[in-house]
Amino acid sequence: MTNLNMILQFLSLLLFLLMPVSSQPDQLLYDGFKGLGSNNMTLNGVAEIESNGVLKLTNDSSKVIGHAFYPTPFQFKNSSEGKAFSFSTSFALVIVPEFPKLGGHGLAFTIAPTKDLKAHPAQYLGLLDSSDMGKFSNHLFAVEFDTAKDFEFGDINDNHVGIDINSLASNASAPAGYYTGNDDSSKQNLTLQSGNPILAWVDYDASQSVVNVTISASSTKPKRPLLSFHVDLSPIFEKSMYVGFSASTGLLASSHYILGWSFKINGPAPPLDLSSLPQLPGPKKKHTSLIIGVSVSCVVLALCAVLFGIYMYRRHKNADVIEAWELEIGPHRYSYQELKKATKGFKDKQLLGQGGFGSVYKGTLPNSKTQVAVKRISHDSKQGLREFVSEIASIGRLRHRNLVQLLGWCRRRGDLLLVYDFMANGSLDKYLFDEPETILSWEQRFKIIKDVASALLYLHEDYEQVVVHRDVKASNVLLDGELNGRLGDFGLARLYEHGANPSTTRVVGTLGYLAPEVPRTGKATPNSDVFAFGALLLEVASGLRPLEPKALPEDMVLVDCVWNKFKQGRILDMVDPRLNGVFNEREMLMVLKLGLLCSNGAPNARPSMRQVVRFLEGEVGLPDELRKSGDLSYQEGFDEFLHTLEPSSIDQTSTGSYDRNRDMHVSFPSSTDTSLYTLHGKGETR
Structure with a gap:
């Protein structure tokens, strides 16, 4: 009898060991996130759960990251070398750009070995940094909803969905949209940053080794996926992985929201109904309280009126004027006072050098302690505003690792300022x-x-x-x-x-x-x-x-x-x-x-x-052979060009002699009259 009891106890222990561990769930369903605490969701960066139950990954601040992960890892394999399980997830997302048609950068559904991602904002979506790009050791799977075209990663446009494995260079991508039928002509386009809810499904079939991504503007799942990518995720996934979302902003910002989320291992994720999910809050109403003072003398009222007039005059005098072209490009990224403080009042000891049409100062932003270079366009630059607008329009949306990154700008009366990464x-x-x-x-x-x-x-x-x-x-x-x-x-x-x-x-x-x-x-x-x-x-x-x-x-x-x-x-x-x-x-x-x-x-x-x-x-x-060709050879071209330039036209230094170390800039009033010209030394108006 004793032996029988021992056998029964052994079998009971064996069954217990074979049972799934309760700390590793196999599904979740959130019809909104109201009331969830750290036991239900881990938030990092600027991510927060709003009072109405909406998960807000990022706000309209520049260059921030937001992470939201389920706090407990899911088991994706029986062993480290085993076959990955199938999984399915559904979630409702909303992207609201700070300014119409000008947002960035996007969000991503993420499966990662850790919920503490050490990553960069902007085009990296808070997932990786430049040094980790493409490494197998990342063990990262993500589906990106990208609202910025990035040359470095070969993005197809600024409104696409992509499947990313260990890198932000998508393995497969497609312009955002959904199919109402089975043929290509049935595709309906969707704008990711429209501010409207979009329902997304990500399904991995382990038996077929295929990832399907589907999106829709309604609660009905289209029969044809937007993206199908054949891949075996077994080498990518570790035994246990964290599941959640990551988002980031760049120079231009968007607020990224998740309204609801469901997830399931080895089965279809529980369905979501957009009508039952929390909605984004409307614009905040401004209430003006009217306070009437019944015992204020006429003298005090007159004094208050004078003081108020002085305050309003100074406020208007120091206000940043926003013109139509600025609304098309984006907002003031910095206040004048912030840049003045960063450069210690544009002191000479902060001067880095003379640019093409202004001075460049070294600065340290007071809040983030980030070192920057601030270009202050000369007050006497006749083409200053035009060139200022040109520079913003040219590089405000350019993104390349070998371009100096524009961080922001400011314009206050005659002061035109551009803020860049500091080049040490x-x-x-x-x-x-x-x-x-x-x-x-x-x-x-x-x-x-x-x-x-x-x-x-x-x-x-x-x-x-x-x-x-x-x-x-x-x-x-x-x-x-x-x-x-x-x-x-x-x-x-x-x-x-x-x-x-x-x-x-x-x-x-x-x-x-x-x-x-x-x-x-x-x-x-x-x-x-x-x-x-x-x-x-x-x-x-x-x-x-x-x-x-x-x-x-x-x-x-x-x-x-x-x-x-x-x-x-x-x-x-x-x-x-x-x-x-x-x-x-x-x-x-x-x-x-x-x-x-x-x-x-x-x-x-x-x-x-x-x-x-x-x-x-x-x-x-x-x-093998190099030769001069064309109607102007090397020397002939320069000889003809230099022949038109009189020595008296070369800018003089303060001592009256030409400084051979200064660049000479040349400009012509028109393309048809090259007899009129001006030369400018480095730092002069062009």
């Missing part, structure tokens, strides 16, 4: 010309060249419009703390649609980087940016400026010096002697020859930036 190592020209304190190695220089080429390729071909920078040069290449090259200063940039012809405009640029055809045609094109990039290649390799007005005629133009050495078979004589002969000869030859190729007098003979990138990456080789 300053501009490239400080490391190339005259007697730099630090000599960049060839490896560092070659990396910077490729960084700038990548940025220009994005501007010319991969952005939704063609962006012509018009002022590519060493002083506009900024270096971050790791000496990565970033192209900045978009005050002269011009945009036009792909396939369209650029319009004739005021000719501007920097002498030595200005393509010969621009003064004759009045049109800046990607080809003219390529010409400037050619000058940049040569100066990075040689440590010489593209134009030395005081040099001997044969040494005045760098491209012609290089060309003459190339014809003599001595092109390596042009290598910067400060490298002390330490460089990759193949790379150096390629850069010098590519500089000549980009500097060709005939615009159509220059390579595109896509071809340039392929050359730099070693995917294709340069032509």
Whole structure:
């Protein structure tokens, strides 16, 4: 009998061990989140549950993250090496941009090995950072609802749904929408940031190894999914994983909401009914209390009126004026007082340098302690406002790792300010010309060249419009703390649609980087940016400026010096002697020859930036022969151009002599009259 009892106890213990652990649930259903505590939902970042039961992942603040995870992990496999279970989830989301059609960046349904994600905001959706992108060790699965097109991740547009595995570069994506039938013509488009509820379903069938993503504007699930992606998630999932949501904002912000959520392991998720879920609160009503003082004397009333008049005058005087164009681009990101405090009152000791049309100051934002660079446009800049608007319009929505990131802007009466990421190592020209304190190695220089080429390729071909920078040069290449090259200063940039012809405009640029055809045609094109990039290649390799007005005629133009050495078979004589002969000869030859190729007098003979990138990456080789072509050769083009410039037109320094270390900017009033011109030194009005 005793033996029988022992056997029964053993069997009972075995059955207990085989039972699922109660701490690992297999489903959940939230018809709203009202009253939920930390035992039901773990919130990080700015995420919060509002009083009406709506889960708010982010607010309309810039560059914030919101995470919301179920606090207990779900079991996705029987063992670490086993087959992943099927799962199904449904949730209702709402995205409300801060300004119509201007939001970012989106939210993602997330399955991760931890609920404490160490991640970046903006395009990273609060999921990963740049150093972890694509690593198998991430064990991350996400379905993104993305409202910003990002070149770095190959996004298809700014309104898409994507399946992400260990990276923000989607394995599969599609423009947001749903199918009412089985054919492609039945697709109905949805705008993710419309402010209306969208119901989403994510289903993984382990037996078929396929992920299906479906969305709809109603509670009825369409029969055809928006996305189907065949993948075995067994290698991606660990035995236990956390399930939840992540969202982030960038320079422009959106409020991201989840109204309800259901989830199920090995079965269909419980259905959600949009009509039974909490709704977003309406706009807050403003109530004005009227307080009547019955015992106030006439003297006090008169004094209050005077004081109120002074207050209103000062408030109006110091107010930030918002004009129509600003509403189209976005809000003031910073107040004037905040930027004034950040730069210690724009003190001279905070001055980083003189930009194209203003001064640049180092600042520390008082709240976040983030270091920034604040460009303050000169009061006496006649084209200041126009160039200010151009810079915002050009880079406000550009996103690329090799562009200087615009963080925000402010305009207060005559003060026009732009706020950027602080570039710890300053501009490239400080490391190339005259007697730099630090000599960049060839490896560092070659990396910077490729960084700038990548940025220009994005501007010319991969952005939704063609962006012509018009002022590519060493002083506009900024270096971050790791000496990565970033192209900045978009005050002269011009945009036009792909396939369209650029319009004739005021000719501007920097002498030595200005393509010969621009003064004759009045049109800046990607080809003219390529010409400037050619000058940049040569100066990075040689440590010489593209134009030395005081040099001997044969040494005045760098491209012609290089060309003459190339014809003599001595092109390596042009290598910067400060490298002390330490460089990759193949790379150096390629850069010098590519500089000549980009500097060709005939615009159509220059390579595109896509071809340039392929050359730099070693995917294709340069032509065996280089030749001058077109109606203007290198020297002839510069000779003709320089012949029109009178010495008296060159800006003088305070001592009355020309400063050879200053850039010379040239502008023409029109494309048809090149006899009238102005030259401006670095920091002068263009």
